[in-house]
Amino acid sequence: MLDMSLLSSKITGSNSEQASSSKSLINRLKKLMKFSLNLSTFDSISDFLSFVSSDRKYSISSKLIFFFCILNRFFSHPINNPYYKFEFIFLMAKFSHGKIRKSRNKLKRDKRKEGITKYLRTFEIGEKVLIKIDSSSQNYPHPRYHGLIGEIKENRGRGYVVSVKSGNSQKQIILTPEHLRKIEKG
Numbered sequence: 001m002l003d004m005s006l007l008s009s010k011i012t013g014s015n016s017e018q019a020s021s022s023k024s025l026i027n028r029l030k031k032l033m034k035f036s037l038n039l040s041t042f043d044s045i046s047d048f049l050s051f052v053s054s055d056r057k058y059s060i061s062s063k064l065i066f067f068f069c070i071l072n073r074f075f076s077h078p079i080n081n082p083y084y085k086f087e088f089i090f091l092m093a094k095f096s097h098g099k100i101r102k103s104r105n106k107l108k109r110d111k112r113k114e115g116i117t118k119y120l121r122t123f124e125i126g127e128k129v130l131i132k133i134d135s136s137s138q139n140y141p142h143p144r145y146h147g148l149i150g151e152i153k154e155n156r157g158r159g160y161v162v163s164v165k166s167g168n169s170q171k172q173i174i175l176t177p178e179h180l181r182k183i184e185k186g
Helices: 006-013 017-033 045-054
Strands: 036-038 066-072 086-091 129-130 149-156 159-166 168-177 180-182
Touching: 129 159, 149 168
Parallel strands: none
Antiparallel strands: 036 086, 066 086, 129 149, 129 180, 149 159, 159 168
């Protein structure tokens, strides 16, 4: 772990702005640290890796990432200083909650499939359309609506208001023409 007394002794200086930024850095590091391993206990990186792989508590999984390596003292100290140590800090990877997460295959598209014509499509009110998201364009809906069939209710600017059944309720989605495909009757 960080030796806070050593860090605080380096912080006290004539420049109060530098001292306050260093204190905030220490506070951020305290919040970020989950656990740390001191490299001085290992003779080589291979010893460290074998320790990590042998003990289940420290096993590197998909949820743990090697976040960063910090120094016990500031970088102004020479490398041959006996107090100069590396510390490894492992942090849990944050789970993404974005709008398009888990949609790599769903939003995949054929290369060179269409040119500018997809932006110039026109639809009539009451026409049935398929929602097919074009990931290269902006203003696309949530991927849960990809592949659903809806009915055009009205024009709104360059886009269209499409009524889609989602579960037991009807949803109104505003989409631009590049995300809509005409359905052939037959």
